[in-house]
Amino acid sequence: MIAAPIARQESGADPYRWLENRDSDEVLDHLRAENAYLEAELAPQQALRERLFEEIKGRIRETDLSLPVPWGDYLYFQRTTAGDEYPRHYRCRKPADGSLTLDAASEQLLLDPNALAGGGYLALGAFSISPDQRRLAYSLDRSGDEIYRLFVKELDSGQIQELPFDDCDGSMTWANDSQTLFFTELDDTHRPYKLYRHRLGTDGAEAVFEEGDGRFFLHCYRSSSERQLILQLGSKTTSEVWVLDAERPQDAFVCLAPREEGHEYDVDHGLQDGAWSWLIRSNQSGINFALYAADEAAPQRPHWREIRAHDPAVMLEGVTLNRDALVLSLREGGLPVLEVQPQGAAAYRVQLPDAAYSLHVQDGLEFHSTVIRLRYEALGRPAQIRQLELATGAQQVLKQTPVEGPFDAEAYESRRLWATAADGTQVPISLVARREVLAAGTPAPLYLYGYGAYGESLDPWFSHARLSLLERGFVFAIAHVRGGGEMGEAWYRAGKLEHKPNTFGDFIACAEHLIDAGLTTPVQLAISGGSAGGLLIGAVLNQRPQLFAAAIAEVPFVDVLNTMLNPELPLTVTEYDEWGDPNQPEVFARIQAYAPYENVRAQAYPAILAVAGYNDSRVQYWEAAKWVARLRERKTDANLLLLKTDLEAGHGGMSGRYQGIRDVALEYAFLFKVLGLAEG
Incomplete structure (x- = not known):
């Protein structure tokens, strides 16, 4: 067997900081050694991994057709083909009867990502048809670093032009002349900060707007009415919106409401009582947002009139506009x-x-x-x-x-449970298992997933891959902890900044509730989370390691303190509104108290699998690498500790659908091994 790689230590406060030396031979050798160690440790599960891959793949319809989307004279759709990593994009003429029946005679291939990928990494950013439907604007990321190249394809001739612009975030927005494109440039910290206007047939682009505040991201999009262009500027707590008539792309954008700290709002354009109007969702009267309208010609804040009041019990998350309804x-x-x-x-x-x-x-x-x-x-x-x-x-x-294959939705039972946190807060849990597993009343292997950040809601979702756990007697559960958005804006605020420890306490309370309810035991309980959810996993492992048997941390944000101290890293400054600015002594102490990397100590930990993406621009690969190095140094147990670094991937892992299935098969094989279910 290969010995576990032991990272060397340097003198200083952060002995593994040398792992941040991207592209150095020493770092790459260490990451490859970790990958080799993982493969050696999981070698006995190789047949199981392959069986799981085929099993999961066998449930997915490999050759399939998306639901056609009507637009103008065409139906737009995607087709997946067995063996291909990516769907191809097509269109055909829309039938005269308005149905969704495809016309094979007029079918046109618009884009084939399989040919573009050439077997390597590929992420498609924008896929935007011009208003006259004669051109396709699209963007490609070939490394996983979320920096895109921009392209325009003439759909009549098939001619493709690569636009000569660098450091783009991938977004592309058409004006109504089908000649003018707006796109966004990234700054040195990977923040979308500058909007450009480019007219096809010209060499350059004109800078339209530059956002100087490092907390604010810039985003441009078309209104529902297709009559307006909207420039959204937003930090984690504050918004500012500028608008432009889509028929007059050379004009200047107009501001609806200058930014005011704590005021969040977003806008759309459509019909209200038969008149062209602006619809504004704003938190100016309460944290759960209210809805306002303004005449098309007078969009500024003094002219907003309330059409739906703030409700302290109901969060207004968004508005979809249509000619006939809201x-x-x-x-x-x-x-x-x-x-x-x-x-x-x-x-x-x-x-x-x-x-x-x-x-x-x-x-x-x-x-x-x-x-x-x-x-x-x-x-x-x-x-x-x-x-x-x-x-x-x-x-x-x-x-x-x-x-595909045997599947009966009625064979599974879903439940909604409520755990009680230390401060008495009721925390929801969603779970699913085969009916006979729940009916047996005996503890079962349980996979508990969590996130709890940025106000994102982990609403229950279906997974083809998850069936491989459920069919082997697992229970799958989601802990809807504070910091997420499941229970509204107050729920989010109760799990950020100085309230961040609530996120960890809620997750532990959910685990304890599932154990107390007889659904599982600590030796059968596996936990998982990714990105900010990986921070959650790292924190609860430090606090209550004996509560869990296994943990999977995907691109985990476990080096939060050092990352937030480095404003040169992508996204750090804008994250101050979520975690706080550790340059302030009280915030430093607060983050230091829960940061997973800083709080690894000499104690027994469960089996752990950490996964990183070498080209990840959101959570740097070294966060997982440094965390695993410190765990190896300090933990007192002999439980398996593995690090997998995808050397050609970013934040979302490998880009192809089959590559993604192989990643899941590896994770499941790891779980079966460490939970004593190695045969699967």
């Missing part, structure tokens, strides 16, 4: 709710079959459409695309993600 995305009781307000008719809420679920407006379709599309799924129900008739509320399932 659709409000709400969050109530920890669940997403859609409320439809048809023009001139009574409002209604969309009715759904499951007690816990994920739901959002997937596509508003064309502005004049009488229907929209919803994406709906639950822990035991594959994702469905549902068509909603706006005027009546009638729903139709247009497509359900297929599960």
